[in-house]
Amino acid sequence: SQQGEEDPQALSIQEGENATMNCSYKTSINNLQWYRQNSGRGLVHLILIRSNEREKHSGRLRVTLDTSKKSSSLLITASRAADTASYFCATAKPGGGADGLTFGKGTHLIIQP
Amino acid sequence: NAGVTQTPKFRVLKTGQSMTLLCAQDMNHEYMYWYRQDPGMGLRLIHYSVGEGTTAKGEVPDGYNVSRLKKQNFLLGLESAAPSQTSVYFCASSTTIQAGYTFGSGTRLTVV
Numbered sequence: 001s002q003q004g005e006e007d008p009q010a011l012s013i014q015e016g017e018n019a020t021m022n023c024s025y026k027t028s029i030n031n032l033q034w035y036r037q038n039s040g041r042g043l044v045h046l047i048l049i050r051s052n053e054r055e056k057h058s059g060r061l062r063v064t065l066d067t068s069k070k071s072s073s074l075l076i077t078a079s080r081a082a083d084t085a086s087y088f089c090a091t092a093k094p095g096g097g098a099d100g101l102t103f104g105k106g107t108h109l110i111i112q113p
Numbered sequence: 114n115a116g117v118t119q120t121p122k123f124r125v126l127k128t129g130q131s132m133t134l135l136c137a138q139d140m141n142h143e144y145m146y147w148y149r150q151d152p153g154m155g156l157r158l159i160h161y162s163v164g165e166g167t168t169a170k171g172e173v174p175d176g177y178n179v180s181r182l183k184k185q186n187f188l189l190g191l192e193s194a195a196p197s198q199t200s201v202y203f204c205a206s207s208t209t210i211q212a213g214y215t216f217g218s219g220t221r222l223t224v225v
Contacts (some may be wrong), residue, residue: 030211035214035216041219042203043216100144101147
């Protein structure tokens with residue numbers, strides 16, 4: 001069963017604009033992670049935010065986490081054509097439990113030149 | 114800097130045939146995972162391993178077996194392939210079960 005659900009399922013914006021995608025989850029987490037997947041490739045880890053953190057930055061990426069609403073957002077600023085990809089959120093259970101990460105279904109982002 | 118290597122990259126099987134997918138990592142990671150990715154379904158965990166000689170079932174383990182005889186290798190076996198196992202298979206590894214994962218580039222399997 002999916003833990004994270006990304007929204008929107010698809011997003012198309014102009015190059016240079018900011019892209020925001022959201023992730024909602026259902027149960028308590030230890031951390032939440034975002035991954036990028038280019039067409040036909042494996043997933044690449046972008047950023048990890050722990051349950052006691054509210055915001056984290058990495059280059060043009062900004063991730064927020066609201067544990068009271070069980071939601072996270074990923075902001076990509078000044079988008080580039082190379083940012084075209086699918087983006088997945090993944091949650092890790094608390095307590096170091098088994099089962100690994102649970103992934104959402106992804107947001108497909110298209111950057112129009 | 115190989116990271117996680119999956120072989121083969123593509124494979125077509127006939128229903129009932131068997132095959133083994135190999136995953137190798139050179140980062141000395143304890144944890145390894147096999148996921149399948151299907152359109153509209155996201156990634157679903159098949160099996161995982163928390164160390165050499167250990168394996169455990171994930172969300173969709175039926176029809177698959179795994180082995181981790183060496184720390185760097187995690188094998189996924191299909192004993193009798195079915196069309197429902199047509200999918201893209203990804204292997205991943207991590208230092209801890211809650212850390213970021215390093216993924217391989219995937220194996221695209223078609224069962225006809």
